[in-house]
Amino acid sequence: MKPQLQNEQEKVLNPTVVMEGKRGKRADGPWKIACKKIIRDKASMVGFVLLFLFLCLFLLAPVLPLQNPVEVNLAKRLQPIGTPGNMLGTDHLGRDMLSRLIWGGRVSVVIGFIAVGIALVFGTILGLVAGYFQRFFDTVIMRFMDILMAFPYVLLAIAIIAALGPGLLNTMIAVSIVGIPYYARIVRSSTLMYRNMEFVLAQRALGAGHWHIIVRHIFPNCLPPLIVAASLDVGWMILAASGMSFLGLGAQPPLAEWGVMLSEGQKYIRVAPHESLLPGLAIFLVVLSLNLVGDGLRDALDPKSK
Amino acid sequence: MASYILRRIWGLIPVLIGVTILVFMIMHLSPGDPAKIMLGPKATTESIAKLNAELGLDQPLYVQYFTWISNVLTGDWGRSLQLKMEVLPLVADRFGATLLLTLCSILIATAIGIGSGIISAYRKFSWTDRSLMLFVLVGFCLPVFWLGIILQIVFGLKLQLFPISGMYSPGQTGLMDLFLHLVLPSLALSAGAGAVIARMTRSSMLEVFEQDYIRTARSKGINERRVIYIHALKNAFIPVLTVLGMQIGFLLAGAVLVEMVFAWPGIGTLMVNGILARDFPLVQGVILFVATTYVIVNLIVDILYAILDPRISYQ
Numbered sequence: 001m002k003p004q005l006q007n008e009q010e011k012v013l014n015p016t017v018v019m020e021g022k023r024g025k026r027a028d029g030p031w032k033i034a035c036k037k038i039i040r041d042k043a044s045m046v047g048f049v050l051l052f053l054f055l056c057l058f059l060l061a062p063v064l065p066l067q068n069p070v071e072v073n074l075a076k077r078l079q080p081i082g083t084p085g086n087m088l089g090t091d092h093l094g095r096d097m098l099s100r101l102i103w104g105g106r107v108s109v110v111i112g113f114i115a116v117g118i119a120l121v122f123g124t125i126l127g128l129v130a131g132y133f134q135r136f137f138d139t140v141i142m143r144f145m146d147i148l149m150a151f152p153y154v155l156l157a158i159a160i161i162a163a164l165g166p167g168l169l170n171t172m173i174a175v176s177i178v179g180i181p182y183y184a185r186i187v188r189s190s191t192l193m194y195r196n197m198e199f200v201l202a203q204r205a206l207g208a209g210h211w212h213i214i215v216r217h218i219f220p221n222c223l224p225p226l227i228v229a230a231s232l233d234v235g236w237m238i239l240a241a242s243g244m245s246f247l248g249l250g251a252q253p254p255l256a257e258w259g260v261m262l263s264e265g266q267k268y269i270r271v272a273p274h275e276s277l278l279p280g281l282a283i284f285l286v287v288l289s290l291n292l293v294g295d296g297l298r299d300a301l302d303p304k305s306k
Numbered sequence: 307m308a309s310y311i312l313r314r315i316w317g318l319i320p321v322l323i324g325v326t327i328l329v330f331m332i333m334h335l336s337p338g339d340p341a342k343i344m345l346g347p348k349a350t351t352e353s354i355a356k357l358n359a360e361l362g363l364d365q366p367l368y369v370q371y372f373t374w375i376s377n378v379l380t381g382d383w384g385r386s387l388q389l390k391m392e393v394l395p396l397v398a399d400r401f402g403a404t405l406l407l408t409l410c411s412i413l414i415a416t417a418i419g420i421g422s423g424i425i426s427a428y429r430k431f432s433w434t435d436r437s438l439m440l441f442v443l444v445g446f447c448l449p450v451f452w453l454g455i456i457l458q459i460v461f462g463l464k465l466q467l468f469p470i471s472g473m474y475s476p477g478q479t480g481l482m483d484l485f486l487h488l489v490l491p492s493l494a495l496s497a498g499a500g501a502v503i504a505r506m507t508r509s510s511m512l513e514v515f516e517q518d519y520i521r522t523a524r525s526k527g528i529n530e531r532r533v534i535y536i537h538a539l540k541n542a543f544i545p546v547l548t549v550l551g552m553q554i555g556f557l558l559a560g561a562v563l564v565e566m567v568f569a570w571p572g573i574g575t576l577m578v579n580g581i582l583a584r585d586f587p588l589v590q591g592v593i594l595f596v597a598t599t600y601v602i603v604n605l606i607v608d609i610l611y612a613i614l615d616p617r618i619s620y621q
Contacts, residue, residue: 143320146321146324147321147324147325147327147328148328150321150325151328151597152555152556152558152559152597152600153556153559154556154562155559155562155593155596155597155600158562158578159329159589159593160332161581162332162577162580162581162586162593163332166581166582235447239449243449243451243563246451246563246566247562247563247566248578249581249582262449262452262455265455269455269458269459269463270463273459276455277452277455277456280451280452283449284444284447284448287447288444291443291446291447292443
């Protein structure tokens with residue numbers, strides 16, 4: 001047999017050979033293709049860089065040469081931006097704004113990520129159970145989710161805080177609970193789609209248990225829409241949590257948290273507008289970077305969104 | 307059509323029952339004895355027992371729920387512990403101010419959102435489109451309470467064009483005065499909703515512009531304005547309407563934050579003060595009122611959706 005013909009025959013018999021390029025490399029997987037798309041997307045790269053810088057700044061807060069964010073110095077109160085020793089000025093109690101902004105960022109970002117994490121875990125479990133087992137589980141879980149979704153988001157968060165009492169931890173719990181139906185619905189619809197697909201039916205025919213099928217075969221397929229939803233949701237959670245603190249229902253003074261800082265600064269907008277403008281700008285930039293990242297991930301992972 | 311509407315209303319009943327159970331549970335979810343929380347740390351055992359009996363809190367939970375719901379249905383929403391007033395008239399009175407603020411914001415958000423969405427879609431991928439979409443992204447990410455403060459500083463304190471707080475100036479009740487007080491809070495509240503509507507209008511219009519009937523309309527030589535506003539917008543409006551319905555809920559809830567910034571005397575300020583004072587009957591009343599309004603608004607949007615789009619099956 002001629003070598004060329006042998007090669008052709010091999011291609012027919014073994015499709016992976018066709019997938020290999022001239023240099024013998026395998027074709028890119030879906031995650032690698034998504035990564036390449038994100039790298040090509042300028043807006044999402046700006047988002048990633050901004051977010052990375054913010055996260056570095058917040059993580060490094062304990063080792064950065066910052067002043068104590070809660071140390072009161074009434075002699076230096078309401079100093080404007082550019083004051084020597086206080087680059088971003090001071091607040092109404094003479095506390096350093098730069099230090100409070102960075103320490104406040106730690107609180108806000110941690111709340112955002114943990115709240116999304118909690119909502120994601122519970123929403124995913126409920127969505128998988130409802131979508132896979134259907135019948136009684138589906139009816140009970142999804143009717144409860146419908147009731148939660150009958151409330152406007154912010155109102156439901158406020159209602160839960162009203163029950164649990166104001167405070168940072170309760171705010172985190174409240175915004176997490178509000179997020180659960182959102183994830184439960186996404187995961188349920190994906191589970192409904194995959195539970196009757198051939199690869200799942202094959203697993204069942206081979207005698208695989210329900211939990212094995214759910215965890216090893218259905219859940220990994222629910223990940224792309226979940227990642228997109230979660231990345232867009234962190235920003236919303238940060239906005240909601242800082243909103244609660246602004247209302248006096250979340251973090252409480254003297255803790256450095258952006259919502260608290262905005263609320264305190266609002267009383268001094270006539271004499272020191274920077275006290276309320278800077279924390280708001282910080283919230284805006286972090287939420288903007290998260291949205292750019294989320295949009296990029298959506299375009300990369302969900303081909304229908306283009 | 308009538309049977310569709312009836313079926314939608316019928317389907318609403320379990321949701322409303324669920325909402326009432328959840329709102330009722332708010333008081334009972336709170337850790338500790340609600341009466342003790344309401345009366346504060348210095349409360350005596352007798353006063354706690356008295357308040358428990360007064361509020362019916364010594365009864366089994368299901369009895370309490372049925373008593374509460376039958377009272378709610380007959381218009382007795384309880385008394386505010388802090389303001390010593392009936393809850394329903396208080397909430398209804400304050401709701402007027404919130405509704406006014408929300409409606410104005412919807413009007414602004416719809417006008418700006420649909421307008422910029424159309425321009426963006428018509429001039430797709432141009433600099434106009436990119437700049438408008440950048441504005442939309444900014445509007446989407448702006449914390450509503452911060453935007454309120456910026457508007458207060460720029461238009462209230464620096465330019466002195468509008469008052470920065472309240473609904474009326476002291477001693478005034480005129481329409482013009484109300485309008486001037488309404489401008490900044492409604493602008494602040496409309497930013498987020500306007501951004502969402504603009505995004506939806508743009509994508510919806512882009513899809514419609516690709517349709518054959520638009521090409522046919524253009525090839526017949528119809529005026530471009532007529533093609534956009536009569537042929538395209540009419541069809542692109544249906545998904546926009548759904549988003550609009552959802553935004554009403556966001557605006558009602560977002561009004562809480564804006565009301566606090568601008569000291570607007572709506573239900574938001576009433577509720578937040580109620581929570582801080584642990585005034586449970588008042589908080590329950592406000593939440594029930596807003597949630598019910600939201601559910602009914604969604605129903606109206608669904609019905610409008612069916613009326614506007616004949617392709618939707620009523621079955």
